[in-house]
Amino acid sequence: MSNTLTLALSKGRIFEETLPLLRAAGIAVLEDPETSRKLILTTNQPHLRVVLVRASDVPTYVAHGGADLGVAGRDVLHEQALAQGGAHGLYQPLDLQIARCRMSVATRADFDYAGAVKQGSRLRVATKYTEIARQHFADKGVHVDLIKLYGSMELAPLTGLADAIVDLVSTGGTLRANKLVEVERIMDISSRLVVNQAALKLKRALLRPLIDAFAAAAGQAPTP
Ligand code: ATP
């Protein structure tokens, strides 16, 4: 639809933290994803709709034109770029500075991580982010067996499935509740605006003001 923009968001943090940026641009989403089961949400702007997708599906929707733009975490973007050898067809004009957290290594409190690294032990690491973890430990020269999980990473060290996990941490509350400790920070995470490159040319008149409004709301200089 050439006269309509589709914005891909994921439910939860990213949706909640994108709302104020939209509001600052005069955009209101007219349905609440927590109470509605709709996956396509209307806004007060006739030419803008929001689609709700899994966080890790946002780059796919935007890259393939299922959405013109979207908001995705650096965790998801970096993991997929490492897996695919580049971010295909995605223009990333802005760091929105929302959904901030960090990617860290955590272990049980009684696991001697520094000692294991120093001794050159082989570590079993459970994570959803296998590419980021692979790169991190390769850079450190630590040998790892990676175990791919899709959720509840904290459980892995507690059940003996793994020595360590690589996961997102914000307050550390979930780690503490499970008696895990953060032993290494890998990278700071925040969410980015991602834009379909073809849409940027074909729908420039609709997209440009929206990108500029996101930039202003996020307190950033407009991009060229
Ligand atoms: P799915 O539900 O599709 O499996 P998910 O559970 O990873 O994905 P969320 O937990 O909502 O989805 O996370 C979505 C995005 O929000 C992540 O990709 C990350 O960028 C950000 N995020 C995740 N955890 C935190 C956190 N603790 N603090 C701040 N931002 C976070």
Ligand code: MG
């Ligand atoms: Mg989730």
